[in-house]
Amino acid sequence: MTPREVAALLAYVVQLDPRLALDDQAAAAERLTQWCDLLSDVPATAHGWDAARVARDYIARNPYRIQPSDVSRPWHTHKADAMSRHVGTFEPTAHPEVDPDDQYGNAYVAALRAERHAIAAGHQAPTTHRALTAGPAAAVVERRLAALGEYMPRTVAQALAEYRPVRAERERLARENAPDPLTVACTWCKAAEDEPCRGRAINPRNQQTRYRPMGKSHPCRVEDATAAQLTRHTTQEAAA
Structure with a gap:
């Protein structure tokens, strides 16, 4: 965050918790310097991240006065989680000049590093692969397959039933568990x-x-x- 963004965050924090208000200008300047130092590598907003929301949640749930580390620690946890969910491949269509097969070329390495830096900074969402055989995604897959059928939508299968009576009869028996x-x-x-x-x-x-x-x-x-x-x-x- 820039010093201006840190100052805006501090003003918001004081508004939520008046105990943090300071009448001494020197003490206020010292606090701003401390917060700027600890939050220099923390963005104000990023993909899935909002420093003001983190500060508000902390004040709402904790009786203790908020410290800059109460904002920086959640950010580093958020960043580590995003990087752990990223599969480590960049989107080739975003870099048409890069040959994805040339994994040892300077352009490929530079594009890959730029993507990882963007994800670490919260400027880009991680590219994740969802498991289809277990967990909540499996239920979604089952519902989708039930609606579409095994190879084609059911509406198409019904339209083709008279042209493939054996398959249509077998599907009917399967639905009726006969x-x-x-x-x-x-x-x-x-x-x-x-x-x-x-x-x-x-x-x-x-x-x-x-x-x-x-x-x-x-x-x-x-x-x-x-x-x-x-x-x-x-x-x-x-x-x-």
Whole structure:
């Protein structure tokens, strides 16, 4: 902070806590010098930081008279936290003249240092990566995936349902937690898992046999899928 900013902060502090008021001009000048010395490397405002707010919070929560260290210590803690959350990469689009692959070039090192200094000074927010597999972000991801579907928005999937009836039927069964026959192989037509049941047709001219996909599964396959789902549920309840 500049001496002018420190003087403004001191005036604000005295306004909040009149006990700090000084009638002696020499004592007031000495206090201003002390605060300027200890707050010379502390910004008045920065990204996520406001010295006046820190001073106000201290006065509101502590019965003791505020000292300049009560502002400088929180700033250094704030700066250390920002640097620890920064992933250490700069945004290449902000430096089009820098080759990000030339990690030993002077331009790259200078840009990287400038970015870290900007974050340390509070002029720039740290670049962080949020975990997607745990914590609050995981819930956000789950809600987003539930709204969009696995590969496409549900509105698009509904529009395409008539063109891919097998997939649409499997999605319906999954939503209803109903047995999916395609999760097991068919013992009647020998269709493999994830493949639809096959119907046999014989060409009357040459007696050749061919197979065509069926829209519905054979009853024995539905029964096997129901039994398999019941077994899984029983196993899960026993494990719980």
